[in-house]
Amino acid sequence: MSNQGFVSRRDVFSILIKDAVKIIAAFTKESSKADGMAASMEGFESLPIASTYPWELFEDEARRLGIDYQKLGKVEAIKRVIAHQIRQSPPDFNSDETNNKFEAILHIDPVTEIHAIFDSIFRIIIPSDSARSFFRIKGISEKLTGALGWYLWFEDRPGTYLLELIEAESPRKWATQEDDYSLESLFSGHFRIKYFPDDSDSELLEKFSLSEQIVRTSDFFDTTGTPAFGASTEMHDTLFMVGNLDVLQSPDKRFTEFFLNAPDHWVTRHPEGFEVMSESNAVILAPGENDRTAPAWQLSWWLLDRLIMLFCFVKKTAPLCAAVFEKDGKVFEIGRDRVITEKLDPTVKELNLATIFMVSDKSDEVVSDVDGCIAQLKEHRFFSGALLTDIQKGIPAIDRDWINSRWWHAHHMDVSLEDTAPC
Numbered sequence: 001m002s003n004q005g006f007v008s009r010r011d012v013f014s015i016l017i018k019d020a021v022k023i024i025a026a027f028t029k030e031s032s033k034a035d036g037m038a039a040s041m042e043g044f045e046s047l048p049i050a051s052t053y054p055w056e057l058f059e060d061e062a063r064r065l066g067i068d069y070q071k072l073g074k075v076e077a078i079k080r081v082i083a084h085q086i087r088q089s090p091p092d093f094n095s096d097e098t099n100n101k102f103e104a105i106l107h108i109d110p111v112t113e114i115h116a117i118f119d120s121i122f123r124i125i126i127p128s129d130s131a132r133s134f135f136r137i138k139g140i141s142e143k144l145t146g147a148l149g150w151y152l153w154f155e156d157r158p159g160t161y162l163l164e165l166i167e168a169e170s171p172r173k174w175a176t177q178e179d180d181y182s183l184e185s186l187f188s189g190h191f192r193i194k195y196f197p198d199d200s201d202s203e204l205l206e207k208f209s210l211s212e213q214i215v216r217t218s219d220f221f222d223t224t225g226t227p228a229f230g231a232s233t234e235m236h237d238t239l240f241m242v243g244n245l246d247v248l249q250s251p252d253k254r255f256t257e258f259f260l261n262a263p264d265h266w267v268t269r270h271p272e273g274f275e276v277m278s279e280s281n282a283v284i285l286a287p288g289e290n291d292r293t294a295p296a297w298q299l300s301w302w303l304l305d306r307l308i309m310l311f312c313f314v315k316k317t318a319p320l321c322a323a324v325f326e327k328d329g330k331v332f333e334i335g336r337d338r339v340i341t342e343k344l345d346p347t348v349k350e351l352n353l354a355t356i357f358m359v360s361d362k363s364d365e366v367v368s369d370v371d372g373c374i375a376q377l378k379e380h381r382f383f384s385g386a387l388l389t390d391i392q393k394g395i396p397a398i399d400r401d402w403i404n405s406r407w408w409h410a411h412h413m414d415v416s417l418e419d420t421a422p423c
Contacts, residue, residue: 110168114189114247115148117256118163118307121314122150130416135310141226146233149191151226154306158198160225161303163245166190171251186248186255193243193262195299196225209268209292210276210285212239242266243300246380254360256311260304260353261382266296267331267348274334291334297351305404308355312410315359321393322403325352325386352382353402 062069062077065084069077122140125131132138138153149164168189197205199217206213215221220231227235243262249255267290274285285291312318329348333341390400395408 110170110187110189111148111165113187113249114168115165117189117247117249117311118150121310124314124417125310128415128417131313134413134415135306135313145230147192151224152303153225157302158201159204160196160198162192162194162196162226162240163303164192164194166192186250186257188246188248191245191247192237192241193245193300193303194240195242195294195303196221196227196240198225204295207292207294208240210274212292214276215239242294242296243303244382245300245304246382254358256315256357256359258304258308258353258355258357259380259382260300260351262296262300262351263329264295264297264349264351266292266294267345268292269331269333270335271333272336301351301353301402304353308404308407309410311357312407313413313415315357316411317357317359318395318408318411319392320356320358321391322353322355322407323388323392324390324402325354325383326350326389327386350386351402352386354380354383355407 058074058078058081059069061081065081067077067080072080125135125137126140136155138155139151140153141151143149143151143162143164147164147166149162152161152163154161169187171185171187196216197208199205199221205216208216215235220227220235222228243260246257246259246261248257248259269288269290270285271288273287273289274291308319327350328344328346329350330342331345331348333343335341390403392400392403396403396405399405
């Protein structure tokens with residue numbers, strides 16, 4: 001997948017620093033450079049940066065500079081990080097560029113915008129015993145290292161899911177009208193879905209690669225069924241991956257879209273054969289033999305199904321539409337040099353599910369151009385060359401493959417949130 005156009009957490013930090021410099025310069029343009037800088041930094045707490053942006057954007061830089069945020073506090077640590085950056089690249093207080101002091105600094109952080117879509121839901125559901133029981137959630141834990149994400153455990157699924165935010169992108173254009181609905185006017189984030197089979201589920205575990213089987217039954221995993229602390233950074237990113245989830249949201253948060261993409265079976269093979277050492281013996285694959293046949297779509301859809309239910313319940317909404325696309329899939333051939341080659345294979349189908357939601361506090365608000373929204377689906381990168389196999393507008397009479405009628409009823413579910421802790 002190309003990274004073109006996407007913004008990493010480090011990129012967001014760089015953009016943020018530049019905008020902080022512009023704002024400080026704009027606020028102090030009438031003062032001398034020295035006096036203006038001092039006044040601006042003294043009033044830093046009144047700027048939106050420290051309270052709006054997650055600490056993770058500044059954490060690496062603070063650590064690099066030796067700033068002890070636990071002793072100083074995060075606001076002071078952020079202040080010192082920005083002060084250091086400004087000393088390294090002082091702003092030009094006479095530049096016309098500083099005139100634009102109303103630049104939309106609150107809208108440059110796609111990481112925060114996309115992360116908050118699920119984080120806000122989890123923070124409402126998890127404190128509630130009733131909600132956790134109803135949705136059969138055993139637990140949700142934030143990922144502590146690497147990319148932002150969550151581990152999710154369910155009562156009716158023995159393994160563990162990992163949903164992690166890999167990339168995020170700001171809108172390429174800002175919507176100027178309420179009905180301006182296009183992919184270019186939406187925040188977008190790319191999530192990776194991983195599934196760690198329970199080590200007692202031998203039938204499913206055997207569908208994962210030999211390497212994954214060995215890692216899963218090793219000390220890399222702890223008793224929670226997730227990688228032990230620090231072990232995730234030692235594992236290759238492709239291990240246990242089963243699907244991709246793109247999430248898009250309009251700047252006014254009225255529209256949200258979920259795009260799920262996964263092969264029906266994630267197949268890898270070794271054209272030249274493969275040998276790997278387990279704890280007791282060497283395991284050998286014959287040349288061209290499949291190493292992995294994980295039911296990726298089924299596992300990925302299962303998680304999205306639960307996420308949609310939670311989203312509709314908390315946001316009191318229902319899908320405007322849901323559409324299923326399909327096209328020929330790929331297998332992944334791994335050479336002895338570990339170079340991975342993708343090859344089209346008609347025995348593998350790549351499936352895609354798109355769902356669009358409107359969230360509004362106006363009970364009488366309707367979308368007049370649902371067909372226009374649906375037309376936008378085909379612009380998404382997953383659907384290039386794909387065939388539309390099913391579509392649903394309005395409440396379905398019965399469940400169909402990959403379209404759950406309960407999505408349209410989740411907002412009416414009688415689940416008490418009285419035991420939810422205040423956010």
